[in-house]
Amino acid sequence: MKIATVVGARPQFMKAAMVSKQLRQHETLIHTGQHYDAAMSDVFFSQLQLKKPDVQLHHRDDDLGSMIVGLEETFDQLKPDIVIVYGDTASTLAGSLAASKLQLPLAHVEAGLRSFNRRMPEEYNRVVSDHLATWCFCPTEQSAIQLTKENINGSIIVSGDLMVDxxxxxxxxxxxxxxxxxxxxxxxxxxxxxxxxxxxxxxxxxxxxxxxxxxxxxxxxxxxxxxxxxxxxxxxxxxxxxxxxxxxxxxxxxxxxxxxxxxxxxxxxxxxxxxxxxxxxxxxxxxxxxxxxxxxxxxxxxxxxxxxxxxxxxxxxxQRKRPTEHPSLFGEGDAATLIVETLKREFSRS
CATH class of the missing domain: 3.40.50.2000 (Glycogen Phosphorylase B;)
Structure with missing residues (x-):
């Protein structure tokens, strides 16, 4: 199983770190260059023990077209079995579109979130990625319900949230x-x-x-x-x-x-x-x-x-007060294991 993971921004480094710990021998890590500042990028790799990118691109988030082309070329060379994207950034949308064009199975982690404000770039980034994904890994039950309402074609899996991990x-x-x-x-x-x-x-x-x-x-x-x-x-x-x-x-x-x-x-x-x-x-x-x-x-x-x-x-x-109740909304810290086990199981069936 060959996996291409696309990251480019601070939240994605944290999420990818938890999954990558279990995928090291299978994964090619691709950094789009979206967060180009060292304090926004490099230090996260060292602190989270996330391996250095196998492929380093240099595309800012205001240049989506070149980011898509760069990822297409990279996927074409790597020929991965699965592409993983995280969240709702320009890197996520670019990875989703490039994978779709090359007909590569796509896993969208943190799927199903909706602010219902299409003026936000993040909203259409995640909506498009959800509808292109083969597997939608949802952080909450509510996000899974939202995808069911939208009749998406991919598999819907409630995984919990990697930020909790x-x-x-x-x-x-x-x-x-x-x-x-x-x-x-x-x-x-x-x-x-x-x-x-x-x-x-x-x-x-x-x-x-x-x-x-x-x-x-x-x-x-x-x-x-x-x-x-x-x-x-x-x-x-x-x-x-x-x-x-x-x-x-x-x-x-x-x-x-x-x-x-x-x-x-x-x-x-x-x-x-x-x-x-x-x-x-x-x-x-x-x-x-x-x-x-x-x-x-x-x-x-x-x-x-x-x-x-x-x-x-x-x-x-x-006047803030800390509520007495603090329910477990985002899982118990085992989202990464569930995501990796699901992808391995699905790949073994193909």
Whole structure:
């Protein structure tokens, strides 16, 4: 069995690391180059013990066409039996389209999520990938139900979520090895963590300014690791320094996991960090009009804060409470094993 795994962005490195541990002799790892910053890419490979890419491409996420062509050429040379893609990024869509064109069996991990907002690139990336996939590995029962409603052709498997695998596997070593709390003198101080990176926010200077201004109104310092695009956009605002907001460079996984774990609350427009917040039992406030992780909102660990509700943000955050119930929404940390066993079984039948 020959497997080609396509990765290109931070969340995919974490997910692929858990599966790749069990596929080393079968797998060719292909990095599209989507996250080109060393802090967004290289350090994750070393910390997660993810093998270095067997194939390194150099395609940014704003050049989907060349990414598809590059992956087609790579698949044509490798002739894999199965292609694996993760999540909802440009790399995922490119891998799915290239595999489909070459009629290669496709496994989409983290299938079935829907924000129902087609203006988001992530939404059509995952919708297209789901409908092209041979196997759809769903993180939750609800995501599997959604695919059934859409009458997709591929097999639907509820696998649980690989981010749970990663958090459970790496949390102890992260808390032991990371020094970020000491570096910022945070061991005994309350603080929040925020992330902003989505194009619809970052590319609109006025909206970005609005969100930063509202984060500035919170009662504790807000540590904001900056995606390179976010950093550039903030620099172009040419605003006075913020005293509550503490901008950080992109963080290695262990530092980010530690920073999130000790925070009072997390404010984010990221899909993956909503999930990490839930796994770490930290209250989350999602700064978007919608979310694909509906279950976290239903359990009240996640609060959706739409743009019109931003003036209420200080009150919402200050009144936060940790719910007493914390159901297992995303599996028990064995998603990688289920995915690998399923692919091996399916391949043996072919």
């Amino acid at each position: 990663a958090c459970l596997h790496y949390k102890t070593v992260a808390l032991k090895e990371s020094t970020i709390l000491e570096e910022h003198q945070l061991r005994a101080k309350p603080y929040y963590v925020a992330t902003l990176h989505r194009a619809e926010l970052i590319d609109d200077a006025k909206r970005l300014q609005t969100y930063l201004n509202h984060l500035q109104t919170l009662d504790y310092p807000v540590y904001l690791p900056l995606h390179p695009r976010t950093k550039k956009a903030i620099e172009q605002l040419n605003v006075d320094p913020y005293d509550i907001l503490r901008f950080l460079p992109p963080l290695p996984y262990f530092d980010m996991l530690t920073l999130l774990s000790h925070s009072q609350a997390i404010l984010t427009d990221s899909g993956g960090i909503q999930k990490e917040a839930y796994v770490l039992s930290v209250p989350c406030f999602t700064l978007r009009e919608e979310t694909e992780w509906h279950e976290t909102v239903a359990t009240r660990w996640n609060t959706l804060v739409k743009e019109k509700d931003l003036p209420l943000l200080p009150q919402l955050v200050k």
